[in-house]
Each structure stands twice: as C-alpha cells, then as structure tokens.
Amino acid sequence: QKELSLPDLLDYYFKQIEKHQHLNAFNEVFFYSATNQAKLVQEKIAQGTAGKLAGMVIGIKDNICYKDHQVSASSKMLEGFVSPYSATVVERLIAEDAVIIGRLNCDEFAMGGSNETSYYGPVKNAADSEKVAGGSSGGSAVAVQADLCLSALGTDTGGSVRQPAAFCGCIGLKPTYGRISRYGVIAYASSFDQVGTITSSVGDASVLLEVLAGADDYDSTVAKLPVPDYQAGLLADSAAFGKGTFKKKKIAVLKETLESEALDTDIKNAILNAIGELKEQGHTIEFVSFDLLDYLVPAYYVLTTAEASSNLSRYDGVHYGHRNMEATSLNELYKLSRAEGFGEEVKRRILLGTFVLSAGYYDAYYQKAQQVRRLIREKMEELLTRFDVIISPVAPTPAFKIGENIDDPLVMYMADIFTVLASLTGIPAIAVPLGNNYSGLPLSVQLMARHFGEQDLLSLAHNFL
Ligand code: GLN
Numbered sequence: 001q002k003e004l005s006l007p008d009l010l011d012y013y014f015k016q017i018e019k020h021q022h023l024n025a026f027n028e029v030f031f032y033s034a035t036n037q038a039k040l041v042q043e044k045i046a047q048g049t050a051g052k053l054a055g056m057v058i059g060i061k062d063n064i065c066y067k068d069h070q071v072s073a074s075s076k077m078l079e080g081f082v083s084p085y086s087a088t089v090v091e092r093l094i095a096e097d098a099v100i101i102g103r104l105n106c107d108e109f110a111m112g113g114s115n116e117t118s119y120y121g122p123v124k125n126a127a128d129s130e131k132v133a134g135g136s137s138g139g140s141a142v143a144v145q146a147d148l149c150l151s152a153l154g155t156d157t158g159g160s161v162r163q164p165a166a167f168c169g170c171i172g173l174k175p176t177y178g179r180i181s182r183y184g185v186i187a188y189a190s191s192f193d194q195v196g197t198i199t200s201s202v203g204d205a206s207v208l209l210e211v212l213a214g215a216d217d218y219d220s221t222v223a224k225l226p227v228p229d230y231q232a233g234l235l236a237d238s239a240a241f242g243k244g245t246f247k248k249k250k251i252a253v254l255k256e257t258l259e260s261e262a263l264d265t266d267i268k269n270a271i272l273n274a275i276g277e278l279k280e281q282g283h284t285i286e287f288v289s290f291d292l293l294d295y296l297v298p299a300y301y302v303l304t305t306a307e308a309s310s311n312l313s314r315y316d317g318v319h320y321g322h323r324n325m326e327a328t329s330l331n332e333l334y335k336l337s338r339a340e341g342f343g344e345e346v347k348r349r350i351l352l353g354t355f356v357l358s359a360g361y362y363d364a365y366y367q368k369a370q371q372v373r374r375l376i377r378e379k380m381e382e383l384l385t386r387f388d389v390i391i392s393p394v395a396p397t398p399a400f401k402i403g404e405n406i407d408d409p410l411v412m413y414m415a416d417i418f419t420v421l422a423s424l425t426g427i428p429a430i431a432v433p434l435g436n437n438y439s440g441l442p443l444s445v446q447l448m449a450r451h452f453g454e455q456d457l458l459s460l461a462h463n464f465l
Contacts, residue, residue, distance in 0.1 A: 006045065006055060006099065010038045013057050013101055017148045023124045025139040025148055027062045028070060029102040041097045051096035052211055056204070058093060059143045059152040062103040063110055063186040064195070066090045073186045074118035075108045077341030078321040087184025088216045089153060089195050096211045101149045104139030108343045109312065110155055110188045112136050113163060113415055116406045117345040124402070125167060127440050131399040134164030140198045141168040151199040151208060157188050158300050159394070159419025161196030162431035162446060166394035169433045169442030170198050171461065173205045176451050177426035178223040180209075181216035189307035190221075192300075192423045202462040205430075206230040209454060228455055237459035241281075249283045249460060252387040254290040257418055262396040270434040270443040271393060281463065286387070292379055295372050297413055300420040302356050302369035308346075309353025315341060348409065373424050380425040380448075388456055390448040392418045394431045398441035422448050430457040 004012075017029055034057075044050040060066065063073045065083035067090075072078040086094075093100060107117040115123040115138025123138035125131040126146040133142045137154025141164035144152050154161040156174035165172025174196040182193055197208045207230070214227040240246040253275060258268055279285050317323040317337025324336035342350070356365035383390060396415055405411045422429035429448040436442055449456045 006038045006042045007035070009055070010034060010057055010099060010101070013149050016146070017102075020126070020146050020148060022129065023126055023142050023146060024121055025105055025123050025133075025142040025146065026059070026102045027072060027074065027105050027120055027139070030069060030100060033069070034099050034101045037094070037099045041099060044097060052207060053093060053096040053098035056098045056151060057101050057149045058098050059101050059104045059140060059149040060090065061106050061137050061140050061152070061154045063106060063155060064090060064103075064153060065184040065186070066100060066103070069103070071103065071186065072119070073109045074106050074120055075341065075343065075346070076119045076322055077315050079119070081321050083184075085184060088181035088218060089212050090184065092211050104137070104143055104152060106139055106154075107136035107160075108346050109186065109308070110136040110157055110160055111308070111345050111349055113159065113412055114400070114402075114405065115139065115164070116402065117343055119343060122402050125399045125441075127169065127436070127442060128399070130401055131441065132167065132402050134167030134395075134399060136160040136164075137196075137198065138164045141165050141170055141172070144168070144170045144198050144200055151197060151204050154196050154198050155185055155188075156194050156196040156423070157192045157304060158416050158423045161198060162419050162429060163395050163416070165198050165431040166433075166444030167399040167442060169436070169444075170200055170431075171202060171205055171433065172431040173197050173199075173209065173454070173457070174422060174429050175209060175213065175454055176223075176428045178221050179428070179452065179454070180212045181219040181222050183216055183218035187311040189304035190311065191307060192304060202458055203231065203234065206234045206458050209458075223452070225452060230455060230458060233455045234458055234462055237455075238462060241463045246459075246463065249388040249456070250386065251278060251283050251285045251389045251391060252288045252383055253285060253391045255287045256290055256293045257392040260293075260396065260417075262414070262417075263393060264397045266437040267393050267396075267398065267443050271391070271445050274434055274445050275391065288383065288387075290379070290383075292376050293417065295376065296420050296424065297417050299369045299372040299376065300416065300424055301352070301413055302365050303373060305349045305353035306357050306366050307353070309350045309357065312342075312346070312350055317341070345409070376421070377425045380421070380427065384427070384450045388449065388453070389460055392421070392446050392448070394418060394444045394446040398437055398443060418446060427451055428454045428457055430461050432461045
C-alpha cells in the first residue's frame with residue numbers, strides 16, 4: 001500500500017472540512033498557502049531534512065497573526081484585515097515544517113466561554129450539534145474533535161483552551177504565563193493571555209510546546225529559561241511508569257471545587273474515579289481546602305476587563321479595520337466605528353473595564369482585585385511547595401445548549417470558576433478527557449502544576465489516559 005503523502009493528507013482534511021461545514025469551526029481555510037507548504041515539506045521529507053512538525057496539519061485560532069493572511073478575532077471590527085507580519089508562534093510552527101490549514105472561529109476578541117459571541121456565529125459541538133463547542137477557542141477544539149486537522153492553537157486568558165477542549169473531549173494545555181511568546185497574538189488581557197494547544201494526544205501537545213516555548217526578543221514577558229525536551233521527558237516517564245519506577249507524585253484535590261453545588265454529578269464521579277486510579281498508580285492524594293474560591297471570578301473579571309478596555313482602545317476606526325464612512329468629526333468617527341464594529345459582549349467588557357479603572361473607583365475595584373490576585377497566587381504557590389499537582393474540574397458542566405446561557409453574562413462568567421485559578425496564578429494547567437456521559441458528551445479533569453512544571457502535567461496526563 002502506498003504511503004500517504006502530506007499533500008494527500010492535506011486533501012483529506014480539506015474534504016473533512018467541507019463535509020463538516022455545519023460545525024462552523026473555520027473562519028477561513030488557507031487552501032493556497034497550505035497546499036504550497038505541504039508540497040514544500042513533502043520535498044524536505046523526501047530529502048530527510050524536514051523539521052520536528054513535518055506532517056502536522058494545524059489550525060490556528062483567528063486571533064493569531066499570520067503574515068499576508070486575514071485575521072479577524074471573529075469581530076466585525078477586523079473584518080478583511082490582513083496581517084503584515086506573523087506571530088512568533090506561527091514563525092516557529094513554519095520553521096519546523098507544520099502546515100497551517102486555516103484560521104479557526106472563536107469568541108469575539110476571545111471574550112466568551114461558548115463561542116457564541118463570534119461575529120461569524122457559534123461553533124457547534126461535534127458530539128451534539130445542539131450544544132456549544134465551548135470557548136473562546138471553540139473552533140480550535142471542534143477542528144481537532146471532528147478531525148478537521150491534527151491539532152490546533154488556541155489562546156487561554158481564563159480557560160479558553162482548557163474549557164473548549166473539555167467540552168470536545170480533547171487535550172487542552174495552557175502553559176505557564178511567560179512560557180510562550182504573545183507577539184502577534186491579538187491582545188485581550190495581557191497579564192493573563194497565553195497561547196495553548198488543543199490536541200488529541202499528549203505526545204502532540206509535548207512536541208508543540210517544545211517548538212513554541214522559549215525566549216523571544218519581541219516579547220519581554222517570555223521567560224529566558226531553557227526549554228526542556230518535553231518529548232524525551234515524556235518517553236522517559238512513560239518507560240519508568242511501565243517499569244513501576246515512575247516518581248510518585250503528591251497530588252492535592254481542591255475540596256471545595258468537588259463539593260461545589262454547581263458541579264455536574266457525572267463530572268464529579270468521573271474525577272473521583274480518576275483520583276482512585278491515580279491512587280492505585282501509587283500517587284498520594286490529599287483533599288485540601290481552598291477558601292478563596294468565591295473571589296476567583298470577581299477578581300478575574302475586574303482585572304481582565306480593565307486590561308481589555310485598555311487593549312481595545314487601539315480599534316478606533318483609524319488604525320485598523322472597520323471605519324464608519326459617514327462621520328463628520330473625529331469623535332463621531334471613533335464613536336460610530338466602535339459602535340458598529342464591536343459586538344455586545346465586547347462593549348460590555350470595555351464599559352466594565354473603563355469603569356473599574358476610572359478615578360474614584362480604581363482603589364475600590366482594580367487595586368483591590370490586584371491585591372486579591374496576589375493572595376490567590378500566594379495561596380497556590382504555598383500549596384505547590386507541598387504538592388506536585390493540583391486537581392480540580394475544568395468546568396462545572398459538560399457542553400450546554402447553544403443559546404441557553406448567552407443572555408445571562410453572570411451565569412456565563414461563573415462557569416469560568418475553575419479555570420481562572422491557574423490564569424490568575426500564571427501556573428500551567430491541562431484539561432484531560434475522562435470519557436463521555438450517557439448522552440455522549442465529553443467529561444474532563446484539570447491538572448495544575450508549579451510555574452514551568454509542564455512536564456509534570458504532560459507525564460501525568462499521559463499515564464492516566
Ligand atoms: N471565558 C473567559 C472569558 O470570557 C475566558 C476567555 C479566554 O480565556 N479567552 O474571559
């Protein structure tokens with residue numbers, strides 16, 4: 001039998017995308033550049049000079065810039081905008097011979113948890129097309145779930161890689177803040193934003209992290225720490241696991257997260273089962289109390305809306321994207337362009353953010369939230385001196401119905417309770433699938449580790465699948 005060539009594989013994915021158009025995962029397929037890249041890489045494969053990602057067909061969330069390609073953040077504001085440069089993550093993918101197949105639907109400016117705020121409409125969950133994909137990287141998750149590409153990049157500010165991965169039965173990794181460059185990634189909340197991966201195997205997550213991580217002259221918030229060989233680490237740990245010499249981990253389960261009334265019973269049971277398995281593997285498990293749970297969502301939304309209001313001030317109808325053509329003064333131009341270009345959720349957040357930063361309220365909200373963030377971080381860091389890994393759910397429920405929560409922002413925000421913890425702290429976290437419930441909807445667990453402890457997460461997730 002003839003070996004499948006990369007152009008053939010790409011063709012397979014093009015057909016898959018065509019067949020699954022109703023899922024609305026792609027904002028655009030890069031037929032031309034992907035086809036060219038596949039041919040080029042195929043030649044390199046034949047010559048034996050191909051990079052680490054040769055053969056990987058990957059989609060990128062539509063808030064990651066790729067030179068000479070459109071990027072919209074799923075907003076009318078950026079409709080038709082062509083990026084003059086590539087994000088560092090895109091440069092690194094291409095340097096290792098990945099094929100970028102297209103840009104994936106997401107919540108507008110990555111603000112949302114269901115992919116329903118997209119200007120291009122919601123993404124549908126491939127397990128049940130009445131259900132949301134999760135968000136904001138919903139297109140990224142569904143593309144991997146429905147086999148429209150091998151893996152995908154997303155961004156995670158407060159759960160946007162982990163939660164859609166959980167809703168779609170994929171592996172979603174949010175690395176440590178500062179592990180991967182944000183250069184060329186459309187900013188939402190800069191002290192939280194991080195590029196993450198959605199994959200169907202831990203191996204793919206490892207090789208991607210290895211390629212994407214590491215210092216970047218264009219982003220001073222990236223750590224200068226050397227990048228481990230995550231794949232080799234994973235292999236070594238799996239071998240040790242097979243021989244029973246795997247270093248046993250100290251694992252903490254955040255008690256309040258499992259006791260939370262909002263938590264779906266199937267998720268709870270699946271996590272309890274997983275904990276049982278980990279115990280059997282010889283790890284020590286302790287249930288610990290985390291008393292700051294109620295402060296997570298408020299602190300997260302005060303800080304991220306503040307940062308968002310500042311980041312989104314650049315969309316003024318002059319520099320980028322949508323411009324109202326009837327305005328007769330500069331102020332009117334700003335007003336009308338922004339009123340027409342932004343969707344409801346984005347406007348809500350700009351207003352909230354402007355409010356919490358305004359004179360007279362700054363101390364009461366923004367500064368307070370920063371102090372709370374510090375407390376949360378200290379508490380987590382203290383826990384992580386005693387434990388290697390921390391367990392919680394990813395989301396309180398499996399994928400919900402499209403339209404069910406979209407009119408109630410508070411319900412939507414509260415659903416981020418378990419994911420924003422790692423984001424406020426800056427630690428790495430991974431969503432790991434735990435099978436499906438009786439209706440066939442994926443269930444998932446979240447593992448968190450110390451800053452730059454991605455290897456621990458990858459190895460544990462791998463042993464556990
Ligand atoms: N749902 C969260 C929010 O709306 C997370 C979004 C994200 O991580 N980009 O802010």
